[in-house]
Amino acid sequence: MKAITIVYFLLALTLCTACTNNKDKGGSPEKTEAVKDTAAPVADNPDNVELTDEQMKAIGIELGHIEPRGITSSFKVNGVLEVPNQFKAKVTSSFNGIVRTLTIVPGSLVHKGQSIATIVNPDLVNMQQQYLTVNTKLNLAKLEYDRQKTLVTGNAGARKNLQQAESDLKTLDTEKDALYTQLSTLGISPESVASGKITSSLAVRAPVTGTVSKVSAEIGTYTDANTVIAEIVNNDRLQAKLFMYEKDLPKIHLNQTIRFNITNNPAREHQAVINAIATAFEDGSTTIAVRAAVLGDKKGMIEGMSINAMVNVGNAVVPSLPDEAIVTYQGQDYIFVQVSEQGDGEKKPSEAKEKPAKSSVTAAEANEQKEPRLSFKRVKVVKGVSNMGYTEIKLLEQISPTAKVITKGAFFALGKMTNAGEEGE
Numbered sequence: 001m002k003a004i005t006i007v008y009f010l011l012a013l014t015l016c017t018a019c020t021n022n023k024d025k026g027g028s029p030e031k032t033e034a035v036k037d038t039a040a041p042v043a044d045n046p047d048n049v050e051l052t053d054e055q056m057k058a059i060g061i062e063l064g065h066i067e068p069r070g071i072t073s074s075f076k077v078n079g080v081l082e083v084p085n086q087f088k089a090k091v092t093s094s095f096n097g098i099v100r101t102l103t104i105v106p107g108s109l110v111h112k113g114q115s116i117a118t119i120v121n122p123d124l125v126n127m128q129q130q131y132l133t134v135n136t137k138l139n140l141a142k143l144e145y146d147r148q149k150t151l152v153t154g155n156a157g158a159r160k161n162l163q164q165a166e167s168d169l170k171t172l173d174t175e176k177d178a179l180y181t182q183l184s185t186l187g188i189s190p191e192s193v194a195s196g197k198i199t200s201s202l203a204v205r206a207p208v209t210g211t212v213s214k215v216s217a218e219i220g221t222y223t224d225a226n227t228v229i230a231e232i233v234n235n236d237r238l239q240a241k242l243f244m245y246e247k248d249l250p251k252i253h254l255n256q257t258i259r260f261n262i263t264n265n266p267a268r269e270h271q272a273v274i275n276a277i278a279t280a281f282e283d284g285s286t287t288i289a290v291r292a293a294v295l296g297d298k299k300g301m302i303e304g305m306s307i308n309a310m311v312n313v314g315n316a317v318v319p320s321l322p323d324e325a326i327v328t329y330q331g332q333d334y335i336f337v338q339v340s341e342q343g344d345g346e347k348k349p350s351e352a353k354e355k356p357a358k359s360s361v362t363a364a365e366a367n368e369q370k371e372p373r374l375s376f377k378r379v380k381v382v383k384g385v386s387n388m389g390y391t392e393i394k395l396l397e398q399i400s401p402t403a404k405v406i407t408k409g410a411f412f413a414l415g416k417m418t419n420a421g422e423e424g425e
Helices: 002-024 029-037 053-061 122-153 160-185 190-194 244-253 349-353 365-370 410-425
Strands: 048-052 063-066 067-082 088-092 097-102 115-120 201-205 210-213 230-233 241-247 255-260 267-280 287-294 307-321 327-329 332-342 371-385 390-396 405-408
Touching: 029 371, 048 053, 048 410, 053 371, 053 410, 063 371, 067 244, 067 371, 067 390, 088 390, 115 230, 122 160, 122 190, 210 241, 241 244, 241 255, 241 267, 241 307, 307 405, 332 410, 371 410
Parallel strands: none
Antiparallel strands: 048 371, 063 405, 067 241, 067 307, 088 230, 097 115, 115 201, 210 230, 241 287, 255 267, 255 307, 267 287, 307 390, 327 332, 332 371, 332 405, 371 390
């Protein structure tokens, strides 16, 4: 009896061991299918991105078409503000001396002919005294000439004496004219000197109307014709000096209006009219200077300020999109074009081939797969001119003329695409 019991026990143990081995080798069919479903999916097109209706509504994405639009064609140039040389001056004294008075400071407004300083020099007195002496001698010489002329006419005098008197008269007359001119140039009235009014000071006058930009002299310092006392600039005559490349010259002409703003104040726009086009390259550069007279109020502008100008060259109808439709990634400009629509309950090709097990898909993922979505392709473009919120585009690959394009919210589509790419990597 004991032998039979031992035989049954061994048979039962053998059957249990066989069942355990079969389970380890075959495994559960559901578990095997679930493992297969968790494998990495086939990589999508890196230029495509899918957006659900909910995402598009949340971000405010809008769709539109590439449309021909009239855009003002223009190009940008750089430049500086300058004052023509005939409207600015470095003031010097025409006679050397010591500065006695200064009536200006930087920023002072002066008018042409206004006295801005005075200098003193004893030689001024000597020059005026010489003028008086010559003037007196000239009067005597005229009397002597008339007397000799009378004597010669009555055969009572020698012609030689008449000729000498005539020579002396001409010499003194020439000397007087020279001194007269010198005094007038210095700003001293010869008539006042002739009446006995002699001055030891000389007024230095402004040669142009404008604003004093710099005062170099000081009271008590020595000055001469080579020493600059002050500098005056007439900012009312400001002009824009633009540096243009040779290829842009055919697009401009005289009396053409341009718009510009000062680099440190880009919010304020100004206008200028082209009045001169140079015929030679600027020294040490490949640009040509084009000058334009600044119009309107010039308050706050001074010579030497840097400017940015837009030169309008006419209107053109070109394919264009809103500025928000164009995004830049790694130095390349793109737009997003709709390529297909995924409706509710539709299946992707990958889903038709293999249906995942219920245990491997969450409820959220199942809802997302059923949610309607749109597929967009990233398309390379080249930007052209921009105006009033629209930009000209040039497609680098052909698309359907009726294709829909993301016109608002393209940056979100780019972000979703690039983030997905980084996660895949």
